């Protein structure tokens with residue numbers, strides 16, 4: 228029985244009273260979109276929407292039918308209420324203009340409608356990630372209005388479509404998890420004030436990219452893999468789901484470190500993940516839960532975006548491990564991790580590989 232339990236609606240109304248009361252209504256619309264997407268994704272192959280389209284998105288990635296449908300779900304659920312000055316999404320080259328028949332507001336909604344969508348055909352957890360910013364005045368937003376650092380987000384969250392559908396949210400006062408009760412259709416507060424443990428023995432990274440990483444990341448992962456036999460003196464475990472929402476959710480539940488670092492696989496891209504609708508909202512959720520989120524060389528939330536779809540290196544999770552990887556970047560950048568320099572054989576270092584050209 229759900230009597231007396233806190234629903235998402237009650238939570239957002241209570242937590243957005245005053246300055247951001249209009250945002251409460253927007254969050255309730257986002258939750259309605261999430262329920263629609265949960266039902267769609269939950270049908271699996273029965274929906275008839277598996278597979279890819281002929282189109283690509285702005286990043287040149289092949290779009291899946293579900294990418295486009297879930298994008299539509301968010302646009303339709305959120306465009307009408309009068310809280311928004313515009314929306315931007317991974318699936319749209321340019322920001323979305325609110326149709327003329329609807330009133331405008333001051334908030335900006337940015338989202339990745341179906342993160343990890345390449346996992347949807349294999350029945351692995353996927354998610355929706357969103358971020359809310361605001362502009363000074365109501366009216367139609369320009370691209371420049373969206374280009375704000377992540378520490379100006381008013382709210383951020385994700386939905387995870389797994390065995391249970393959950394919505395994890397921050398409005399700037401902690402990170403809170405709600406589970407969808409499929410019988411009543413309500414999101415119920417089941418994980419209030421989530422805390423990420425400061426220490427962990429679990430790391431997540433796509434090790435098939437190892438040869439493309441920078442030396443500080445190679446150093447960190449080599450030490451984790453060495454386990455008890457290396458300088459860490461303790462065994463680590465590794466996970467990789469290839470669905471950021473699922474990785475971040477695991478870290479919020481039990482700690483860990485997630486890394487999609489800078490690499491030189493494609494020099495035009497400083498990382499794989501997108502700053503505005505993947506890294507920033509996840510960084511806010513993690514920091515609000517007591518964890519850390521870094522590019523390796525600075526706080527993710529401090530990055531000034533230059534374009535809507537820009538990419539960024541991401542290291543996030545248990546604070547002490549993120550700080551360690553940041554320290555390794557600093558030691559690499561200042562030359563402190565280069566133990567042996569031979570005048571005869573030029574530079575040699577355990578952590579310097581021949582194919583890197585990062586400096």
Ligand code: AFP
Pocket residue numbers: 288341342343344345346433469470471472487499500
């Ligand atoms: P898709 O949405 O294209 O499946 O990408 C998912 C993602 O952006 C993120 O959720 C994963 O952490 C990452 O990419 C996985 O990347 P790899 O394919 O390199 O493992």
